[in-house]
Amino acid sequence: MDFFKTWVVGVDMSLTDTFILKNIEQLAKQFKPDIIHFVYITNQPDIPQEVLDDIPDLHLPELNHYQSRIEEWLSANFKADIQKKVCVKEGNVVTELLRYASDVNADLFLLGKKQKEMPSSVVKKMARKAPCSLLIVPEEVINSIHATLVPVDFSSYSQLALDMSQAIAEKYRECKLHTLHVYQDATKYLGQVFETKHEIDGILEKRAAINNKLDQYARHQLDEYLENANLSVEVVPHIASIDHSKEVSHAINDWVENNKVDMVIIGAKGKSAGLATLIGSVFEHVYFKAYHHFLLVLKKKGENNGLLKVLLGQKF
Template identity: 25%
Template sequence: MSEVSFRKTLVTLDATLMDGFVLEYVSNFYKSFGIKEIVFLHVIKDIDTRIEMDGYTEAENGALDEIMAKLNRKVSQYDFKDCKCTVEVKQGSPSSIILKHAVEASFDLIVMGRKRSLGGSGIVSSHIARKSPTSILFVTQNMNPSLRNILVPVDFSEHSSLAVKAGLRIEALSEAKLSLINIFDVPLGYYKLGKTYEEFAKIMEGHAKNDFDLFLKTNKIDKKYPCHFNVRGSKSKIDIVFEHALDSRSDLIIIGSQGRTNASAVLLGSFAEKMVFRDTDIPVLIIKKEGENMSLLQALLSL
C-alpha cells in the first residue's frame, strides 16, 4: 500500500470569519496529521488594470503589505510550534492560483474551509475539490473541534486503501480510533432465484466480508479494525455513511477519490463530491492518489 504523507500543507485563508475555524483546527491537529511545513495562502482578485493613475503601483503594493501584515498577526495567534510556517498573498483567480501553487510547490495536502451560514458562494472550494491532484481537507464551520473517531468508507479498491492508510497514519500520531464502513447492494432480480430480500442481503453481506478479509490481507492491515457492513436498501450511500458517522460520533471522514481520465470530466468521483458538499458539520478528508490527473491538470492550467 502506497505511503500517504501530509508533511507539506497548503492552508487557504479567505480573510473572513471562516479563517478562525480553519486556523483553530489546523493548530490543534497539525501534529496528528504529521504536518511539518505550512504555507498559509490568501488570494485576492486582480485589481482592475484599466485604472491608471500616479502612484497606482505604490498603492497596490501598500494594500498587499497591509493584508500580509494582518494575516501574519492572525496566524501568530495560534500555536504552530516545531512547524515551519509561511504566509503568502497572491493576486489572480483564486482557483487557478491555488491549483497552480499546489502543483508547482508539490504540496501533500490542501486545507480549506467549508461554510454553512457564513458568507461566500463556495465556488472556489468546489473547483479545488474537483480538480486538485493533491489530497484536500475540508474544515467545517460548526464542527466539534476534536479528533477521537475516524470513519473511512471502503469499497475495497486501491483508492479506499489509500484512505485507510491515511486514517492509520493519523491514528498512529493521535488518540483517534479508526473504523471502517462498507455499503453493499442487493442486485435487482434477486427474487428470480427464489430467495427473499433478507436472505439475499445475508448472502451479499457474506461476499462483502470475504472481500474485506482479502482487502486486509492484500494491504497488510491489522484485523483489529472494525468494519460495519450495511445494505443500501432504499437509502443513498451518502445518507448511510453520515447516519453512521453521527451515531458513532465520528470527528473526521476520510474518503478515497477515484480520479477521472476523460478530459471532459471533472476530476473527482461523484461519491466523493457528494460527501464533501453534504450539509454536515463533520470535516471530510479526500485522499488523492499521487500523480493521478497531474498531467491533465497541468494542461488545464496552461490554457
C-alpha cells in the same frame, strides 16, 4: 499524515477562520509538517490597464495590507512550532490556488468549512483539480481524533485510505479505525412490477433470501480484504446496504449521523468510478455533513499533473 510534509491552507479572511485555524494547529502539532503555506487570493483590481502600465505597483499597498493582517492573525492564533509562510495573490481564486499548490509541490491542501454550507464552486474545483490530497476542516473545534471512518470499495484508493487511517491511529493512541462497505440490496436485481398478493408475497420472500446472501457475501468480502490489508492497528468493520434509488454517500452520512467520528477518509476514485463521479455523487453529499468532523479526500500525488498542465499552461 507523515507523508504530508508541505501543507497549503486557503484563507478567506472570514470570522470563522480562527476556529478552523485551531483545528489546523491541532493537526500540525501531531503530524509536524515541514512548512505550512497560508494563501489568500484577492480579486484582480478594477483598474484600467493603461493606469497599471504607468503605475505597475499601484496594487501593492492593498496586498501588503492583507499580508500584514494574516501574519498578525497567525501570530495571535497559531502557536504550533511549525515553519509558516504567508502569500497574498491577485486573480482567479481556483487558478491561483492550483498554481501555488503546484509551485510549492504541496502534499496536502486544506480548506475550511462553515457549518451546513454546500460545497462552493471553489471547493468542488479544488477537490477535482488539486495536484494533491484535500482536507476539509470544520469550524467546530476538534481537540483530538478518537475515531476515523474509511468507506471501502476494495480499490487501490481504499488501501491508501486505510494506510492513512492507520497513520492517524498511531498518532492518536485512543483512535479507533472504522471501515464501512456499502453494497446494493436486492432491489438492484428485482425491478419488476407485481399486482397480486401471491406475487408480492413471493417476491418479498425472494428479496429477503437475496438480501441475506448479499449481506453474507459483503461481510466475507470485507473481512477478507481487511485480513490482506496488512494493518497493525485494530479495525472495526461495518457494512450497510442501499436500495437502487440511493447513493453510497447516503449510507456514509447515515453511519456518521449515528456514530461519533472525527474524520472521514475517502479515496479520490472508486473501483469503477472516476474522479468526476466522486465529486458528483459522493463528495458533495458527504461534504455537506462534514461540520462535526474532518473530511480527507486522498489522491495519489501528481495524478492531476496532466490536467494542471493544460489548465495553467505550464510545464512541470
